[in-house]
Amino acid sequence: MLKDNTDEMKNLLHQLKVKNEYEQKVTRGKLKIFFGYAAGVGKTYAMLEEAQELKANGVDVIIGYLEPHNRPATTAMAKGLNCLKPKQVEYQGIKVNEFDLEDALKRKPQIILVDELAHSNIDDTKHSKRYQDVEELLAAGIDVYTTLNVQHVESFNDLIQHLMKVDVKETVPDYIFEIASEIKLVDIEPSDLIMRLRAGKVYTTEKVDFALNNFFQNENLAYLRDLALRKMTMYLASKEGATEKLLVCISGASSNERVIRAAARLAKAVNCELIGVYISNKDSEKIQDERLLVNMQLAEKLGAHITILYGFNKGELIAEYAKEKGISKIVLGSNRSNWLKWRDSLIEQLNQKIPEIDKYVITEVKAKKKNTLKNIISIAFRKKINLSDSVWTTLILFICTVLGIGIQTLGSNNVNVILIYILGVMITALVTNRRATSLIYSVAMLVVYDYIFTHPIGSLESNSNNILTFIVMFIVAFLSSTWTSKIKKQSKLDAKRAYRTEILLKTSRTLQQAVNIKDVYYVTGNQLRELLKCSVCIYPEKNNDLGIPYYFTDNKGNNIEDISTKEEKAIALWVLRNSHEAGFGTDTLCKASFMYLPITTGEEGKTASAVVALNIKNSETLDPFTFNLLTSICEECEQAVLRIQIREKQNKSEMIAKQEKLRANLLRGISHDLRTPLTTILGNTDILLHQDYTLTKAQKTELYEAIYSDATWLIDLVENLLAMTKVENNMLKVKWQPELVEDILQSAIMHLSKDAENYNIKVKIENPELIVKTDGQLIVQVIINIVNNAIKYAPKGSLISLKATSVGKNMCEIGISNDGPHIAKEVKQKIFDLFYTGNTEYSGRKGMGIGLALCKSIVEANGGKIDVENLNPSGVRFYFTLPLWRDEI
């Protein structure tokens, strides 16, 4: 029976493994892209052709959506294939057909055909782009066939725009190529394409001429074809997996876009991981520069991972970061026309600090400069000097002047007055926030100085000798104020960095202490609430669905109830299933009131292990700094969850290993010890059967008794073994019942061995209403074992007493004392060990050393403790505790 269990277990484990593998294979659908360099090369046709073939082979393939181009050959090819009905969407008063994602998900075919991957959805309530629809289909385990033209690839966007003077608005991010499991290049000669166009196979005749004169020029097509082939080559190369890292510097310049795209192309070409770095020296928490945000989003779309570094010394920051992250290539922009030429010095700096890393410099073409003046004015307006700044400036200037007059009347030199003014400018830079105030101070200072301290006093006219003094004074004042404010900014940045580090440290420290997943979510939720000052809600995953959420309401008591609406819950569920962020502030379902972020721990395409919902709509909008922190905290949370999951898995496998070992030991012990009684039973019955006539009646009785006692011994053993398997099986899913102690003791006494009749067994229960929380049958077995043990050792006719008392508020103690010989100290330590059989006077017949070991595991599984003590003057007392029943409401 035990062996059966082991086999069963192994079987189960195997099945589980197979099932897991199966599920992993099934979860994500495969994406196949039919990739071409222009419209009309025959992508859709090729896709339909393949679909027909699959259909003929009995594959469940349907058309999700086809662009209505009215090409007769294509329409003919689509015949016979099942087609989803497109949904109708109103757009500026016109009814437009659109791909119906919900219907496709409901229908859940094996393969679905969705034309034009780059399409932008008109109805963007769920996804704004078709490729997002496709991603969801893939996540749902549906294979997708789609078509794509090279001009829609994000990283080629600027090249195409630049060389062909066409503005392509619909783009597909490059990572689509990474998730595609197959890309089929559909290619024809450009001259053939033009012929086809002329024949009216691509567009209707009215459009043909226009197309031929614009987009479909021979050199254009040749160029596009070249790009398509290049992309295909890169795709094939990237299949080998990224090994190197490429860093690109992001700035707020409009020309930076070109640098980013170039870097992305380079990264793809040489198969690198792309990392975008922005160096911020802003002290305000928000990055307001819209251009910068656009550039960052672009980099992200091109597959870059973005990091923001804070500080002034760009060279040092980049070098440090590159060393730390093992960057092998750096791409930076260079602006030749910049008269300060710091960028070139940046390259020199990098050359000195990290000569081993390749550096690529992209010359940034100066964007049209016409907005410079406007920019400066707008910046000045944006940074309006506020009242407190002007009050401070005036006040400091006034104090300096008063001090200057004071010093002068004391007969001091004018140089001291100048020094005081310069001290004033430094203080101004410290207490005010804008550089303009220092500048104003400097100018005002000169005027006042000229007016009050130089001849002629009381006039702005001045001696020409003083002009040099003025100039030097102004430069010193301005430079020192610049340095002061720089130092001030740096210290602010340092403080911010420290704040960030502190939050992350605190998070990871508290997460380290978390012992279960619930703790992890609790810590994460609290930290996020602290950071964002908004309500947070975390949904743990449960059976591929949303579990019971943990709420972390902010002190404003903002309406967290909003989250339990049906729509919001549906979004949370979507995020959980697709492991992709959604909701407010993201690209997907952005009309929601909450932002939803997944906590993913498994491989890609698997269900997330939790969803974090943030009520940031009511608080301030997220700036990249906070968002960075937010994702870092989520990552910490992911790590912690992963750690705990691994630990749990380990514990489980350790426990299984332990049980396996126990089973093996048990099997060995049993097969050895069962032989002895079986041999005597067999031998004795053999004698009785065959030599009956030679035996006296007394001899026969002796043999019968021997058989009887051996059989009883076997029964005891089997009872214990059964109890043992029950304990083992029950360990994890026990359902304890209330039991009267009296019931337990009475039951035990009824099932004692036959020899019990020869003893005086007394039961005493302190309170007949004692109810314990236990598995009654197992505890009865404990008492039977202990009393039978006592019967074995104590002299016949002696007293065996059972006593139940309550100990403290929560426990009940059951003691069983007998009049047997004392137990030696060294025996006492091992008496509850498995297979310990005491001093082996008649080894093998006393028992296998299962009884007391079983008692121990049963009592401990019940939440109690068992021990033994010697009594004075003679006797031994075994005692164990059990938890009292408490009404758990």
Add this chain to the structure above:
Amino acid sequence: MSETRILIVEDDTEVGKLISMTLKASHYAYTWSKDGNSAITDFKIFKPDIVLLDLGLPDIDGVEVIKKIRINKMIPIIVISARSEESEKIKALDEGADDYLVKPFSVNEMLARIRVALRRLKLIQDVDEVEVKDYQNGNLRIDYAARTAYLDNKALTLTETTFNLLCLFAKNTAKVLTHGYVMRTIWKDKPINDTVSLRVAIASLRKEIEPNEDSTKYIQTHIGVGYSFIQH
């Protein structure tokens, strides 16, 4: 009195032989069916006074056999179960079996159970003859009309629930009542697994009818199964 007739339903040959030999030695008349369907037929033909029913039968579920023969007969059924058929045993008791034996059992124990069952049979027949009468068991007496119980002629102080419980036991003397059955009968409004009330009631009933350690025991515990009332 005519000879007691016992139907043995047991598929294992050796155990069947042992039981039949024992019954023969104790001068009972018996018939031995080896599966459920023949047991149902034999029951109709043989008209036994007691049925010994093994739960693990090759053809149909032992519980099904009970359902078939229990329809309008009050014949005591003693089920025999292996240790692994615990839940089956409780199901059988709930379906109307009176008592149970767990393998391995000694033949003496089996004979004792048969004697208890016979006494119960007699009791039921007596009750059938005279309508509602006072209940007498050892020193315990219940006056149904006055809703009072007496021990050694001293009235006991029982609550409504405890008295109902005592009556339930009295009515089913020598029959094993499962926790579920008692809960369903006495605590209709409580969930069936909330057995704490049952334990408390048992403790207070015991305090009244078994006041001392040496007093006659009436309530017998069947751990994990239920309770039975001993006939003295």
